[in-house]
Amino acid sequence: MSGSGPGRRAASTACAVSLAAATLLLFGACASAGTSNTPPASVPATAPSSLPVSAGAVGAWGDTDDATAPSLSLAADGTLAGSDGCNRLTGRWEDEGGGRIEFDDVASTRMACEGVDTWLSALDDATIDGDTMTVLGDDDVVIGTLERTG
Incomplete structure (x- = not known):
């Protein structure tokens, strides 16, 4: 019976844990990159909004x-x-x-x-x-x- 058993389950769990860790690292890097409220010098502080103004x-x-x-x-x-x-x-x-x-x-x-x-x-x-x-x-x-x- 290949394809099931403790060895396959352990490999699957390890893969899921690795994927979850990589996702957390990726989102953590994205979140820390955008924490400043000051716009970059190339973007005016009064950049027009795409939201309705009224x-x-x-x-x-x-x-x-x-x-x-x-x-x-x-x-x-x-x-x-x-x-x-x-x-x-x-x-x-x-x-x-x-x-x-x-x-x-x-x-x-x-x-x-x-x-x-x-x-x-x-x-x-x-x-x-x-x-x-x-x-x-x-x-x-x-x-x-x-x-x-x-």
């Missing part, structure tokens, strides 16, 4: 409790999740300044739902004025509005 857009828009109503949730990390009332939406958003946001890399499921107006799936940009988000499609055409709900 917290005004962050939150829930539309009726997030009604699965048949259009809604968006914009997270502070620049991601979005939502529904056009039928299909799920995911993607990214970015603050363009002046109350305007741009939607990027938006993906949607493609379910057919009778009697549901799926206008939100055509989103491209939006403007925010107080608690109202005006959603724009191609060529800045208004396709709908969402009210802030959270």
